[in-house]
Amino acid sequence: MKKQKRTTIYDIAKKLNLNASSVSRALSNNSNVSEATRQLILATAKELNYQQNSMASNLRKGQNQTIGVIVPHINQNFFADIIAGLEEVTYQKGYNLVICQSNESYLREIKCVNTLINQHVSCIAISICADFEDDSHLRNIKEHGIPLIQFDRVTDTLDTFKVLNDNEQASMEAVSHMIEQGYKRIALLEGPQNLNIFRQRKEGYLKALKKHNYPLVPELIKENAWTKELGAESTRQLLSLPEPPDAIFASTSDFSALGVLEVATKKGLKVPEELGICGYSNEPFTEITSPSITTIDQYSVSMGKAIANLYFQEIDFMDNGSHPQTVSIKPQLIVRSSTLRNKNRV
Amino acid sequence: MKKQKRTTIYDIAKKLNLNASSVSRALSNNSNVSEATRQLILATAKELNYQQNSMASNLRKGQNQTIGVIVPHINQNFFADIIAGLEEVTYQKGYNLVICQSNESYLREIKCVNTLINQHVSCIAISICADFEDDSHLRNIKEHGIPLIQFDRVTDTLDTFKVLNDNEQASMEAVSHMIEQGYKRIALLEGPQNLNIFRQRKEGYLKALKKHNYPLVPELIKENAWTKELGAESTRQLLSLPEPPDAIFASTSDFSALGVLEVATKKGLKVPEELGICGYSNEPFTEITSPSITTIDQYSVSMGKAIANLYFQEIDFMDNGSHPQTVSIKPQLIVRSSTLRNKNRV
DNA sequence: CTGAAAGCGCTTACAG
DNA sequence: CTGAAAGCGCTTACAG
Numbered sequence: 001m002k003k004q005k006r007t008t009i010y011d012i013a014k015k016l017n018l019n020a021s022s023v024s025r026a027l028s029n030n031s032n033v034s035e036a037t038r039q040l041i042l043a044t045a046k047e048l049n050y051q052q053n054s055m056a057s058n059l060r061k062g063q064n065q066t067i068g069v070i071v072p073h074i075n076q077n078f079f080a081d082i083i084a085g086l087e088e089v090t091y092q093k094g095y096n097l098v099i100c101q102s103n104e105s106y107l108r109e110i111k112c113v114n115t116l117i118n119q120h121v122s123c124i125a126i127s128i129c130a131d132f133e134d135d136s137h138l139r140n141i142k143e144h145g146i147p148l149i150q151f152d153r154v155t156d157t158l159d160t161f162k163v164l165n166d167n168e169q170a171s172m173e174a175v176s177h178m179i180e181q182g183y184k185r186i187a188l189l190e191g192p193q194n195l196n197i198f199r200q201r202k203e204g205y206l207k208a209l210k211k212h213n214y215p216l217v218p219e220l221i222k223e224n225a226w227t228k229e230l231g232a233e234s235t236r237q238l239l240s241l242p243e244p245p246d247a248i249f250a251s252t253s254d255f256s257a258l259g260v261l262e263v264a265t266k267k268g269l270k271v272p273e274e275l276g277i278c279g280y281s282n283e284p285f286t287e288i289t290s291p292s293i294t295t296i297d298q299y300s301v302s303m304g305k306a307i308a309n310l311y312f313q314e315i316d317f318m319d320n321g322s323h324p325q326t327v328s329i330k331p332q333l334i335v336r337s338s339t340l341r342n343k344n345r346v
Numbered sequence: 347m348k349k350q351k352r353t354t355i356y357d358i359a360k361k362l363n364l365n366a367s368s369v370s371r372a373l374s375n376n377s378n379v380s381e382a383t384r385q386l387i388l389a390t391a392k393e394l395n396y397q398q399n400s401m402a403s404n405l406r407k408g409q410n411q412t413i414g415v416i417v418p419h420i421n422q423n424f425f426a427d428i429i430a431g432l433e434e435v436t437y438q439k440g441y442n443l444v445i446c447q448s449n450e451s452y453l454r455e456i457k458c459v460n461t462l463i464n465q466h467v468s469c470i471a472i473s474i475c476a477d478f479e480d481d482s483h484l485r486n487i488k489e490h491g492i493p494l495i496q497f498d499r500v501t502d503t504l505d506t507f508k509v510l511n512d513n514e515q516a517s518m519e520a521v522s523h524m525i526e527q528g529y530k531r532i533a534l535l536e537g538p539q540n541l542n543i544f545r546q547r548k549e550g551y552l553k554a555l556k557k558h559n560y561p562l563v564p565e566l567i568k569e570n571a572w573t574k575e576l577g578a579e580s581t582r583q584l585l586s587l588p589e590p591p592d593a594i595f596a597s598t599s600d601f602s603a604l605g606v607l608e609v610a611t612k613k614g615l616k617v618p619e620e621l622g623i624c625g626y627s628n629e630p631f632t633e634i635t636s637p638s639i640t641t642i643d644q645y646s647v648s649m650g651k652a653i654a655n656l657y658f659q660e661i662d663f664m665d666n667g668s669h670p671q672t673v674s675i676k677p678q679l680i681v682r683s684s685t686l687r688n689k690n691r692v
Numbered sequence: 693c694t695g696a697a698a699g700c701g702c703t704t705a706c707a708g
Numbered sequence: 709c710t711g712a713a714a715g716c717g718c719t720t721a722c723a724g
Contacts, residue, residue, distance in 0.1 A: 022693085025694090051463045051490060053466060073430065354701055367710075368711080401700085406704085694724090698722100
């Protein structure tokens with residue numbers, strides 16, 4: 001009742017009184033077959049509606065032209081863009097993409113890794129979950145001889161290829177920009193510090209303060225404010241300080257920055273005059289809020305392409321244990337109204 | 347230099363002086379093996395860091411527990427959400443997802459289909475591209491015995507399982523709502539009419555007019571306005587009519603509606619007092635524009651789940667040619683400020 | 693240029 | 709409960 005039998009190279013061979021090996025050669029179309037028989041074979045293949053069985057071919061060849069990707073969430077702009085970029089390049093190369101989402105769960109991330117190892121994918125690209133505990137599953141990837149590329153959220157306990165945003169530099173630029181706009185007390189909304197990206201963004205903030213001889217005020221730093229709601233809550237707390245901030249850098253995300261903006265608006269604070277706001281990621285909506293939100297573009301589609309290109313360029317080196325390379329993507333500060341309070345525009 | 351050899355069931359068998367078949371049985375853990383040997387086998391499997399080779403297993407079993415999805419773009423909220431929903435369910439079932447994007451190109455869509463057929467995926471789910479020409483590639487899927495589910499953008503030339511939004515109903519509700527708010531001349535921004543979804547939305551618009559005895563005014567219907575720029579351009583044309591519209595239904599997308607809003611704002615028109623605006627899709631940004639934009643939520647994550655569930659529920663029927671089922675998701679009108687101009691709220 | 697054979701790593705009737 | 713064998717559909721040295 002299930003699946004009628006599909007045409008195989010044997011069916012073609014039988015019909016033409018040839019050996020299956022000839023058929024295989026003609027179809028892979030790079031070996032020695034006479035032009036005459038090749039044409040015959042291609043014609044009957046079309047006639048019988050032949051489609052290669054990749055499972056068999058891959059098993060025999062020992063690899064499957066597939067890149068596995070693991071992301072916390074597929075449906076977040078940043079990751080969706082990365083995947084789109086990845087897909088673009090892998091498609092050009094005739095590779096496929098298998099996608100898994102960890103849902104920010106460590107256990108699920110491990111399961112995804114195992115599935116991809118079982119599938120003998122050619123490469124695994126991963127951005128680790130917020131819940132990350134240790135790197136044993138990542139080591140397992142390497143132990144099975146599969147090239148591993150970490151991107152964006154990475155662990156440094158493991159020496160792998162990496163594609164990163166220069167979060168520290170971008171944060172530093174953002175905060176410096178706010179300082180140049182005359183803001184005096186700049187608060188930081190930070191994300192989970194077990195993720196490298198959030199540590200780096202904090203580092204950038206600290207460096208910018210230092211560079212401009214600004215004091216570090218601990219009460220202006222709020223942990224774990226990486227959703228709109230948490231951003232709003234932190235803002236309420238910050239604004240009720242005896243000496244409230246005159247600017248807030250939502251280093252976690254634009255969603256957090258949106259929470260800041262909403263609270264500020266509700267309290268009747270003028271943005272950017274009384275409160276400056278800067279987000280992170282350049283989500284589409286930052287352009288259309290009132291005022292529009294200053295943020296940082298991460299070039300996520302390019303990042304996806306960079307990951308794929310790294311694989312295809314380094315594929316030969318990846319196996320022989322040469323020192324893994326790190327590609328850094330430079331994010332760009334997008335200055336908009338929410339931080340522009342004096343005339344001398346940047 | 348490439349890939350060190352991986353542990354196979356033979357390695358385990360050899361080490362334990364057993365036959366590979368016993369190892370296979372123990373590992374698939376549902377056949378007859380004594381508890382003692384099973385434990386032994388599991389232990390050595392762990393010790394040797396064994397991971398099954400899915401390629402071999404799938405080849406032998408003739409299927410690969412993978413669902414292939416083809417969408418126009420991965421990084422559009424609607425599709426990203428669908429994929430996230432799909433992934434959620436397939437993950438629970440131990441299935442994998444292979445994702446392809448057609449980039450709205452017909453040729454590329456064909457290539458994606460062929461790749462998925464070659465891979466012997468268990469099911470193909472597709473939302474066709476704007477460039478769609480004919481259904482021969484989709485027929486080819488069925489000819490290869492692979493269950494096919496069309497979703498959202500579908501062709502009716504082929505009798506397949508379908509998961510659809512009730513676009514007509516939703517559009518009708520949206521336009522009726524605007525009529526009830528007292529708008530008299532409601533313009534329509536329509537999308538490419540070769541796609542079913544845009545035909546249905548137009549149909550809903552026409553039905554609503556008819557139901558309320560509103561005349562159909564051809565000059566108020568603008569073709570091909572499915573980006574922000576095209577929406578803006580159409581709006582400029584509409585507003586310079588001798589008798590301009592007092593409401594615009596951007597049936598193509600919220601991006602188009604955003605274009606409408608921007609032009610209206612620039613011209614100093616008050617929304618919703620002087621111009622009502624309704625979009626489509628409930629993109630996150632519609633909530634935070636000023637005014638917020640009335641739109642239609644498509645429950646895209648649920649739609650993704652529905653696709654996967656349809657496959658898992660109907661998997662047995664799909665092969666024996668029973669009449670394909672159609673699942674309809676009811677979208678919901680989200681009324682916001684951009685169309686609310688009188689007090690009696692809905 | 694073509695054929696015959698082995699093998700990729702599993703699973704699954706078939707015996708015992 | 710365990711073993712021996714065949715086979716999933718390809719590809720690729722090896723002969724000729």
